Amino acid sequence: EAQVTQNPRYLITVTGKKLTVTCSQNMNHEYMSWYRQDPGLGLRQIYYSMNVEVTDKGDVPEGYKVSRKEKRNFPLILESPSPNQTSLYFCASSLTEKLGGYTFGSGTRLTVV
Amino acid sequence: AQSVTQLGSHVSVSEGALVLLRCNYSSSVPPYLFWYVQYPNQGLQLLLKYTTGATLVKGINGFEAEFKKSETSFHLTKPSAHMSDAAEYFCAVSAAAGGYQKVTFGTGTKLQVIP
Numbered sequence: 001e002a003q004v005t006q007n008p009r010y011l012i013t014v015t016g017k018k019l020t021v022t023c024s025q026n027m028n029h030e031y032m033s034w035y036r037q038d039p040g041l042g043l044r045q046i047y048y049s050m051n052v053e054v055t056d057k058g059d060v061p062e063g064y065k066v067s068r069k070e071k072r073n074f075p076l077i078l079e080s081p082s083p084n085q086t087s088l089y090f091c092a093s094s095l096t097e098k099l100g101g102y103t104f105g106s107g108t109r110l111t112v113v
Numbered sequence: 114a115q116s117v118t119q120l121g122s123h124v125s126v127s128e129g130a131l132v133l134l135r136c137n138y139s140s141s142v143p144p145y146l147f148w149y150v151q152y153p154n155q156g157l158q159l160l161l162k163y164t165t166g167a168t169l170v171k172g173i174n175g176f177e178a179e180f181k182k183s184e185t186s187f188h189l190t191k192p193s194a195h196m197s198d199a200a201e202y203f204c205a206v207s208a209a210a211g212g213y214q215k216v217t218f219g220t221g222t223k224l225q226v227i228p
Binding site: 033045048050092103107 | 154162203216220
């Protein structure tokens with residue numbers, strides 16, 4: 001089944017403890033992106049990647065890192081999480097960045113205390 | 114810069130009534146337009162998209178949307194609401210910006226269907 005898989009689905013952590021949210025897609029998509037969803041703000045893009053080893057900042061990149069060493073994986077790294085990063089995170093992919101029409105993962109609900 | 118405005122953060126309709134969810138966009142270049150649906154505790158799912166060609170686009174679950182360039186709108190409609198349509202709906206615009214195709218989402222509209 002074609003899908004984007006995120007792990008974990010739920011995570012509670014403490015301020016400052018490094019964490020990684022994994023994202024993997026099995027559709028050979030070139031384009032991958034991370035979004036955070038907050039009430040009343042919709043989805044805001046954190047980082048995106050147009051292909052292996054090609055990443056760039058989205059609208060809200062502060063406090064986050066990403067890497068794209070393989071085509072299928074696009075992990076999101078929070079080096080020192082803070083409470084304002086408590087949010088619902090989505091990974092998404094599409095065949096190319098020009099076509100649009102994302103496939104989304106099921107989301108990761110992160111709480112930083 | 115591009116933007117998306119969804120009018121009404123909450124919309125209630127009776128089962129069997131017309132569903133109309135409004136989306137207006139701004140873009141300095143020809144955009145691609147999308148509607149996504151999000152059910153509770155799930156990711157977003159693509160409902161339909163407009164890229165080029167026919168301005169009336171049909172999607173899954175009986176939804177359709179019409180691209181009206183003169184009105185910069187891409188409203189989502191369904192003739193008869195079903196209980197299973199209760200969800201949050203997001204409009205998105207994709208347009209060339211700074212060398213890549215930037216996607217901007219609206220803030221979402223929660224649809225409530227009343228039995």
